[in-house]
């Protein structure tokens with residue numbers, strides 16, 4: 041534990057030390073993930089210790105209707121990622137601070153992916169024959185305003201619920217076509233080491249499960265959760281993959297990179313799923329900075345999701361043309377390793393989207409468009 045603490049504060053650019061001293065908390069405490077969870081920011085008064093709020097943000101914090109639509113809670117660490125003044129837009133604020141616009145969404149839906157009807161037993165979403173998303177968690181270090189599972193927030197007791205886990209495991213055990221179990225939520229790493237060890241052991245004991253995946257935003261929201269002790273537990277259940285969720289370059293702090301590096305040292309490959317969001321990562325240059333920073337941190341960009349049609353997010357959604365344009369501009373301009381696939385996530389499954397590069401083809405030749413937008417005829421036979 042002490043070793044983990046040092047890892048987070050020794051870096052000269054440590055955000056932990058700066059944020060901890062700002063609010064008068066000892067860095068060692070600040071780097072304790074349980075302290076972070078106990079001290080989540082839920083009011084404008086608490087938030088004002090970190091940043092200056094604008095009127096809209098202040099009012100939204102106190103709005104009861106908005107609070108019913110979706111939880112508000114933010115770790116002190118994540119508060120430290122925000123611009124402290126509100127003179128310029130901040131991509132982290134847009135993701136985490138509530139805004140009154142959330143109440144003015146005319147078209148958003150509670151469950152845009154129809155996950156409920158796709159769940160044969162509670163919290164096991166079975167859309168693809170060979171894999172399931174198993175929503176074992178309900179709590180998160182922060183509540184991203186665009187979360188497509190915000191509907192689950194209204195229910196109680198979904199977090200590491202024994203009955204849900206027991207029935208979910210029984211379903212997976214009984215379906216030998218399931219080769220890939222994606223543990224998600226909520227954030228599944230918000231549980232004790234013991235609870236995670238126990239759950240992973242049971243999943244790994246199912247003979248037909250080949251890979252285990254965990255979807256977690258902790259590298260972004262609570263990097264202190266990724267201790268050496270946890271990485272050692274996860275590594276007992278290989279092949280285990282983690283997908284995380286960075287949305288802007290500001291989130292790739294030394295702490296986040298350290299946390300990711302511990303997982304990599306334990307043989308856990310890290311992928312990244314980004315959600316395309318207005319004001320956060322909606323330009324070629326913002327996306328390029330994010331993708332380059334990800335590969336420098338040895339995180340492989342996996343998917344770029346078009347924003348879901350989820351309630352309270354109209355102010356963050358944008359047209360498909362924006363995503364297609366960004367992906368087209370980056371093709372050939374950044375390493376192939378840095379390019380995610382742009383996905384439209386639908387109730388009928390995920391659909392990859394891209395600009396049409398192949399214009400014409402027969403068995404002898406193909407007419408294609410290159411990275412400069414020029415036509416090229418390639419002889420094939």
Ligand SMILES: *Cc1c(COP(=O)(O)O)cnc(C)c1O
Pocket residue numbers: 165166167168171172173222390
């Ligand atoms: C996204 C998703 C998965 C995982 O899909 P991959 O494309 O393999 O990453 C599995 N099940 C459900 C229901 C999903 O929505």
Ligand code: SF4
Pocket residue numbers: 179180181182183184186187188189225226227257
């Ligand atoms: S961390 Fe993930 S599950 Fe939690 S609120 Fe954010 S997007 Fe939703």
